[in-house]
Amino acid sequence: MTQGVHIRGIRKADYDFLVRELDRWWGGPSGQRADPMFFYEFGEHALIAEHDSEVVGFLLGFITVDLGYVHLVGIEPEHRRMGVGKALYQRFEERCRAAGVRRMKAIAAVGNDGSVAFHRALGFEAREEPDYAGPGRGRMVFTKSLP
Numbered sequence: 001m002t003q004g005v006h007i008r009g010i011r012k013a014d015y016d017f018l019v020r021e022l023d024r025w026w027g028g029p030s031g032q033r034a035d036p037m038f039f040y041e042f043g044e045h046a047l048i049a050e051h052d053s054e055v056v057g058f059l060l061g062f063i064t065v066d067l068g069y070v071h072l073v074g075i076e077p078e079h080r081r082m083g084v085g086k087a088l089y090q091r092f093e094e095r096c097r098a099a100g101v102r103r104m105k106a107i108a109a110v111g112n113d114g115s116v117a118f119h120r121a122l123g124f125e126a127r128e129e130p131d132y133a134g135p136g137r138g139r140m141v142f143t144k145s146l147p
Contacts, residue, residue, distance in 0.1 A: 068096035
């Protein structure tokens, strides 16, 4: 399904496009979640998915000495369920492995069953952490070992 999808690093024009379009992609105010640090400070790790030279997805994350962290992933609505998210995660995992990282992590809101199913299908373990983001602010925490 990902035939014709090209994964590459992010550029400033991509970041500008994403913060303009993200609210439309997600049907509500979300553009602020694409914090500029994921372009300016961590942009070397961010990925863009293109189809026919059009941005159809992105992954904002970073790689430390021992962790590859996925902060935010978005897929253009008409390209969902076509393997774009999986392709972005696979490329990020390749970059993590190349950097010698042994673990990946991501989080999602409790009750986001689609995210839980997606991450489990990619080999992540999922657990609910009740106070992860502060008292009464639980999150689903996804982790994956990279042997």
